[in-house]
Each structure stands twice: as C-alpha cells, then as structure tokens.
Amino acid sequence: KNYRIALLPGDGIGTEVMEAAWPVLQAVADQQDFGLVGDCLPWSCDYYLEHGVMMPPDGVEQLRAFDAIYLGAVGLPETVPDHVSLRELLLAIRQGLDLSVNERPHRLLAGVTGPLRTDKAFDILCIRENTEGEYSGAGGRVHQGGDLEVAVETSIFTRAGVERVLRYGFERARLRSGKLASVTKSNAQRHSMVFWDEMTDRVAADYPDVQVTRYHVDAIAARMITHPETLDVVVASNLFGDILTDIGAAIQGGLGFAASANINPVSGGPGMFEPVHGSAPDIVGKGLANPLATLWAGALMLQHLGEAAAAKNLMTAIEKATASGAGTPDMGGSLSTAQLAQAVQAAL
C-alpha cells in the first residue's frame, strides 16, 4: 500500500526539520512494507513574495487529494507579516479542511530532563478546538490610525464546533484515565465561555464514566506547572489550547519536542501533522533545530493512517535515541538536526 503525503516544509527551520525527518519516516514505512509517496508543495513566504499569495487559490482543494499533510513551519515575519502568512496558509488549511481537532500529546520522553523540579508524572493530552472561537478572524477597526481608533476582534463559537471537539475529548478520556479537564474563562467571558461550560455539561451526560473538572484557563495554566500529575485529557478552545500546549511543550523539555495532529473527526479526509514550534528564523541554517517534534508528528500521522505498528516503532526509536543521550543543543546535546534524525533512524 502507498500513501500519498503532501509535504509542506514552509519557512525557516520548517524546511530543515522536514528534510531531516522525512527519510526516517520512509525507513519506518519500508520496515512495515508500505510506501509513503511525498509530493513537495512549495507554499511558504518565499512563494508569497513571488506569487502574492501563500498558496494557490485552489490550494485547499489540491490537498484533499492526499492521504495526509506533513508540515514543517510557516512564517518569516521580517518579510511577510505573521497575520498574513499564518492566516493564509496554516490557519486557512485548518479551517478549509475543517480540521476541527488539534491533538497534542505532552509527556517527557525517556532520558529527557524537563524544567520542573518535580519527578511526578507528566503526561497530558491536549485536545484543542481548531477552526473557530478566538481564531474566527471576525472583526475590524474604526478611526484607523486616529485618536478615536477602536479595534474589535470577535470570537465565534458554534454548537456543532464546540460539541465535536468536546466529544472527541471525552472519547479520548475514555481510552486514557477517564479524567477530563474542560477549560474556559467563564468568570470573565460570559457569552462564549458560559456556552462552553453548558456544552461540557451536555456532552458529559453521554459519558457518565468520565470524570469532568472545569478549570479557568489561568488556573489550569498554573496547575500544569504546580500539579501536572493531576491532569490528563485537557479540552480547550482554539486560543486557550494554543497557550496551554506551549506550556505543555515547555514542561516536556521545550518546543523542540511538541507534536501536533490536526484532524477532521467528523467527515474524515486528510489530516495535517506538524511540530508545534514555529519557523525560528533566528536559528536557520545552523543545524540547531530539534527534529524530534517533527518525527513525533510523523508518528501521529502514521497512527492516523492506520499504521499503528509503524507509529509505535517510530516512537520506540525516538525514545531509544533520547534515552541514549542523543540530542540537539536545546536538549543539552551536541548533535545537529540531521544527526539526531539519523540517530533515531539507527535506533529503528
């Protein structure tokens, strides 16, 4: 069996981590007798400078032909404003393919020392709403540039949008510890977040076996640092999920580790798999980028394609490598991006 994968290296270290990770994925596939056929799409800030758009007008349609999308990172703020590059490529794909769930596992890999003193378990699965809410893009500005200027940003939450991500979270909680944290800020945001709380209660009624706790986003952000062992599956809105998963990344050792699966649990279609980190223009071309987040995202992709054994092999190889002390400088190691990826491949 051959899978068609859209490769979107994007910008900055996005291209470096993809170049390092892709051969490892090919090797995993070889071992399990399936094929990964990559099709590289050059959509990026460079593409924007040449064509005036981040991707072709039918970009989202083109992507539908693939089995999955594997993305590096997007953004080159010196050249293209972030709100153009990200909204018109990364967010456009998430929204265009209705990838309503962004699933991000956070745990300490074998051999990795995190920033927290505690030696208690750190193993959180964050389920983030991925297509609406605070990222709706609705709003505008009046009196622009003048003294009376007002900027308005409107978060829009739909019942179907909130329900599907909550339901996904409850399903995941069932497969894990049976504990789910639902994140809001309903003490300050009385429309959207009170609605989210109500939807949590409604969906919870279908999952009497799952124990639900509500947290305000500020409180759970602190709790991830002070009592991470009390959390398991965390379901949050687009913005809150964004923030909490960077905290999760920090606690698991840094942005170099955190992986992410953007999926459409309702109507299927290709998912998009990417590291949580950005394009990090400051370290481009130095071989400093950590490829593990991208490799881990590759494992999430294999899992989602139904290749569970391959996904497991890859995760085992990643942890063999980290346990042996292999690491890029952000991990306190001395390997380059390519070398760390090779160490993982050697551990397969």
Add this chain to the structure above:
Amino acid sequence: KNYRIALLPGDGIGTEVMEAAWPVLQAVADQQDFGLVGDCLPWSCDYYLEHGVMMPPDGVEQLRAFDAIYLGAVGLPETVPDHVSLRELLLAIRQGLDLSVNERPHRLLAGVTGPLRTDKAFDILCIRENTEGEYSGAGGRVHQGGDLEVAVETSIFTRAGVERVLRYGFERARLRSGKLASVTKSNAQRHSMVFWDEMTDRVAADYPDVQVTRYHVDAIAARMITHPETLDVVVASNLFGDILTDIGAAIQGGLGFAASANINPVSGGPGMFEPVHGSAPDIVGKGLANPLATLWAGALMLQHLGEAAAAKNLMTAIEKATASGAGTPDMGGSLSTAQLAQAVQAAL
C-alpha cells in the same frame, strides 16, 4: 496622617486572608506614625443572596471616597455563577473606577523554592490591561439551547486604553532593566492584536532607551518556564495578562504568593489591592490559606499611598519570615494562615 481604606474581604478564603493580614498592616502603619482606618464592606456572594446584587447600585461611587481598596477574593461558584459574582463586583470595580493598569510583581521570595529546576533569577513585573479587551463583556448568543446556537464574545480595544497601559509599562521598564516585552497573538488575531503591535511601535518611539521585544502569548508563556531570566517587564492585554500572571504565580511558588495592584495612572483615585488567588472554597475554614499574597498586596497599597518606607518594612518582614522557614502547608510549612501573618508581624 490617616488613610481611609475600604476593606472588601469578599468570599471564601478572602475573609481569612484579610483577617490575618489587616492587623499586620496596622502594625506597620503604627511604626511609621500614620494610621489606616478600615471600613469593612460586606459585598460578596452572601450579600448577593440577601440583596440580589453583588454590591449596592452606588457601590463604585461609595468607593471613590476612600484612599484605597483592599480586597480578599470574590466567588462562591456553588451558589452564585462566577460570571455574575466576578463581573458584577471585581470586574465592575476595575472598570467602574477605570483601574486601567493591573501591576503584578513575580519573584521568588527569600527561602522559597519554586517549581523550576533552574536557579537563574526569576523577577518579572507584569503590567496587565485591566478594563477592556477580552473582558469587555460585549457579545451574545442566538438560537440559545438549540442546534444552531452561536455564541459571540467581542474583544474591544481602544487607542486610549491600549496606549495608557503601554505607556505605564514603558515607564516601569525605564525604572528597571530597560527591557520590555509586549505580548500579542497577532499571527492569529489580525484586528485587535495587530493594532496592539502598532500601538507598541508608536509608544516605543517615545522611549528610545527601552528595548522592546514582541512575543506571541503562547511563546512567552513557554519562555517564562524555559528562560524566565530573559524577561523583565511584560505588558499584556487583560486576558493574556491574566494567564501570564497565573504562570508567574506558579513559578514564584504558587498562587499563595502573587499580589496585585489595580490602579488608575491617568486620573488617579483609589487603587484596589488584592491577592491574585481566588476564594478557594475547597480549603475554607481550615486555616490553610497563605496570607503572603495579601500581605504583599498590602505592601503595594502602602507604596501606592506614598508610604514607601512602610512598604519596604513590610516586604522586608515578609522575606525575613520566609527566609526563616515560616510557611503555610502550600509552602511545605505547618503554620496556619493566622500564624504565618503573626510571624511576619513579629519580624517587623
């Protein structure tokens, strides 16, 4: 000289920490030959149950007569929904008195072990917008309870609102390291946060001596954990400041430490001083609440009243107590709320 202080113990442990802290503040004042005359206002969830409102209709007007407001904590979610109790008391005061700046210092007190492994400095001053933005309260719901339901929450940022908090941040940065971090999420929120970025540039032009760095909120949340020593003054919107200051609290040892000054730097009037933590109904009546955040908030109040020597004495006494190992259970100690406050008083 006598200062008139409005005491708002509020709910839950709010009353416990206020009861413990207030005598210590009196003692500090005695030493410096000024007086603190407290007037206790019972506005709280209990008040709501009796009167149907969290405070009298002229509550905000009543507060204007005081030199400062000293608040414990608000909220009893079992009885009054958080969006009612908080929005109609705490947030109503912040907005009603135009307390546009919420200043929150985060640093490790002497003798306190934080959750981070690093022994690098942790000393961040967060300046949070406090009257608009994501807490504007604008929005609504359609098709309520039905399949088509949509909830809308609108963030409103005004030029004057953003400018005054940024300006305050730049002034503070000048008095500290000369470094300022401005926090947005302009890669995803293209109206409000792009506006905030532009305002940062505009105000920065008046402070060429201050070095400004822009961070996305997710990135700075992670950075507070991975590289806190690279941050000093952090200016953020209402919601982002809320989240980042709970992270700051966690890193400085927990919510039991973090103090907060709500002030009106434009037209003056009474400020409101409060611990960052909530009413913690789960630990009420057990003497478990840490009074240090409230004492620290008291020091911020004294500072703001112009009693710098008293503020300094109080902070010195707090750190003498913590350095000697005095602590409540959240600090690994065995003192009660009252006992820890007494230990601080004894160290005066």
